[in-house]
Amino acid sequence: MGRPPYDRRMTSDPHPITGAAFTSPVPPGTGWPGDPATATTPVAASPGDVVGLAATAPTLAELDARVSVCRACPRLVEWRESVAVTGRRASFADQPYWGRPVPSFGDENANAVVVGLAPAANGGNRTGRVFTGDKSGDWLFAALHRVGYASQPTATHSGDGLELSGLRILAGVRCAPPENKPTVAERDTCAPWLDRELSLLAPTLKVILALGAFGWDSVLRAARRLGWTVPRPKPRFGHAAEVTLELPDGGTVTLVGSFHVSQHNTFTGRLTEQMLDAVLSRVRQLGDGDSDGAETGQSVDDLGHPVPLAGRPHRVISLVPSLSEAIAATVPGALVGVTDWCTHPPDLQAVRIRGTKNPDLARICVLEPDLVVANQEENRKLDVERLRAAGVPVWVTRIDGIDEALISMERLFGEAFGVPTPAWLSRAKEVWASAPRGPSLRVVVPVWRDPWLIVGSDTYGHDLIERLGWVNLGGLVGRRYPRTTAEEILALEPDVVLLPDEPYPFSASDGPEALAPLRCLPFPGRSLSWYGPAMVEARGVLEGLGREAR
Ligand code: SF4
Structure with a gap:
């Protein structure tokens, strides 16, 4: 441990809130708003130092101080300081950088913690406060304000008056890394x-919100190190x-x-404001000790x-074939209306209420359902x-993959129907928890012909294929169900073309002749597109296809 030099940029710039002058990176204990350290705070200069200084930090305030002067990762120290001195974004060129x-940041007696990935080079690394000063933070703090955790909807800079109540935010890695x-x-x-932070927070802590898979895995690893019991197999990350x-x-x-509040997710609609509000409302329920959303009438989809x-639904209409089967298997007798495509069981x-895209709304209303179940993509x-x-x-x-399907249905049955997780759903979780078995396979899966449409990325089918350890070449063509041609399918050179019997009824005489000389295998399309009870058998069916293809 030793004293670092804070002399990389001797010229100073005014703090955007206080106007006080600071060099960059900011020397500890020089008056930066919210700076937890002093000139005598011990500095970790190696991984071993981090272990020792973290374990002996007596309070969260001292832990914050020690974190804020850490220099144990040479690459990150160089990066955070070089951004602060010479790598500033042009629009912040006249501001001092925390570096x-x-x-x-937040309440030391929090019952809820948000764990992100790492500070942004021109966000937290500039302002000195986590998630402050970048687009991700704008999203997060606005949502935290809507659910009552944040005193104001904006977070522009340390010293802007923002306070959190009941919640604390931290990053799994505390320094801005190159390329995040x-x-x-x-x-x-x-x-x-x-580890030390969670251990100090444990007496009041009730809920941790992980933003993204990195935060999720960081928390699970920390929990194991702290001797907390983590279910096996390892719980998979998913939104909600x-x-x-x-x-x-x-x-x-x-x-x-929760999906991370990164621009990649918020710009593409993968994470919407409503989705973030819903998950934060759930955090609020859990943190405040109110774990049963259904009984509070605050259920959200x-x-x-x-x-x-108004209570447990007894007259349900399903506009989604997979969910019709799932509801019929879980809450027998609850369905009073389904679509013409609901062929299982x-x-x-x-009562049939027409198709998924053109339901007979008048008829639905006449049936007086106490709940209608729909899907973002299908309806x-x-x-x-x-x-x-x-x-x-x-x-x-909203279901784009296996994990989302499992989580979504568990919520639907637990929160809307108020029933325990059904056995078929628990079994489906087990079936899909194991790692891929067998060699990889390059596949194309058409779902229609004339015009040809294939399974692309961002689909449930794509995720199933990837979870088998195979490569869905359709994912290279486009997202959802990209339109293509037989010639383009040939050019992809798949090991095998899997031809489902639905929605287009491919067969031995309808499909393979257009794709010769490619190897084509017919299969029950339900295995690749129906979530619900079909998930239990789907893996075995598809792995059997894989063996046949080889
Ligand atoms: S990431 Fe930063 S705070 Fe964390 S150990 Fe490395 S240098 Fe220290």
């Missing part, structure tokens, strides 16, 4: 700070995923997942839209809005 590790990617060694070097962690003293902390349930008895937003306008509660699911 140090970014400590945690810390190395595994840097992640592990920084881990003792996280929840897992209970048991502490040695018998207490529990719920880990909740996968898109974050409130669903006004084969003996399903319910039209306009129909959902019209049903809601007519006073019908609608629960919209």
Whole structure:
């Protein structure tokens, strides 16, 4: 441990809030708003120092101070300081840059913690406060204000008056990394700070919100190191995923997942304001000790839209074939209406209300459902809005992959229907928890011909294929269900073309002749497109296809 030089930029710039002059990076204890350190705060200069200084930090305030002067990762120290001196974004060129590790921010008696990845080079690394001064933080703090954690909706700079109540925010890695990617060694070097922080917070902590898979995995690793009980197999990250962690003293902390508030997610609509509000409302429920959303009448669907349930639904209409099968298997007798495409279970008895894209809204209303279940991709937003306008509660699911399907259905049954996780859903979780088996396979999966449409990226089918360890070449062509030609499919040179029997009824005489000489295998399309009970058998069916293809 030693004293670092803080002389990289001797010219000073005025702090944008206080106007006080600071050199960059900012020397500790020189008056920067919120600076937890002093000139005598011990400095970690190696991974071993981090272990020792983290373990002996007696309070969160001292932990913050020690974090904020850490120099244990040479690459990150060089990066954060070089950005602060010569790598500033042009629009911030006249501002001083913090250029140090970014400590945690918020309530020291928090019952809720948000864990992100790492500070942004021109965000937290500039302002000295986590998630402050960049677009991701704009999203996060606005949402925290909406659910009552933040005193104001904006976070521009340390010293802007923002306060958090009941919640604390921290990063899994405390220094801004190049390309926002810390190395595994840097992640592990920084881990003792996280361990100590969670350990100091444990007496009041009830819920941790992980923003993105990095934060999720960081928390699970920390929990294991701290001796907390983590379920096996390792819980997978997903938006709105929840897992209970048991502490040695018998207490529990719920880990909740959310897509990260990065621009990649918020610009593309992968994470909407409603989705973020919904997950933060759930965090609020758990943090405040109110874990049963259904009974409070505050249930929200996968898109974050409130669903006004008067109690357990008994007259349900499903606009989604997969969910019709799932509901029929889980809450027998609840379905009073389904679409013409709801073909499973084969003996399903319910009024048919036309197709998924053109449901008979008048007929639905006449049936007086206490809940309609829909899906963001399969159903039209306009129909959902019209049903809601007519006073019908609608629960919209969002399912782009296996984990989302499992989480979405667990929420639907637990929160909307108020029933335990059904056995088939638990079994589906087990089936899809294991790693890929067998060699990889390059596949193309058409879903229609004339014109040819294939399974692309950002689809449930794509995720299934990837989870088998195979390569979906359609993902290289486009997202969702890109239009293509037989010639383009040939040019992709797949090991095999998988021809489903739905939605287009490919068969031995309809499909292979157009794709010769490619190897084509027919298969039950339900395995690749139906979530719900079909997920239990799907893996075995598809792996059998893989063996046949080789
Ligand atoms: S990433 Fe963590 S351990 Fe590495 S220098 Fe920054 S604060 Fe220290």
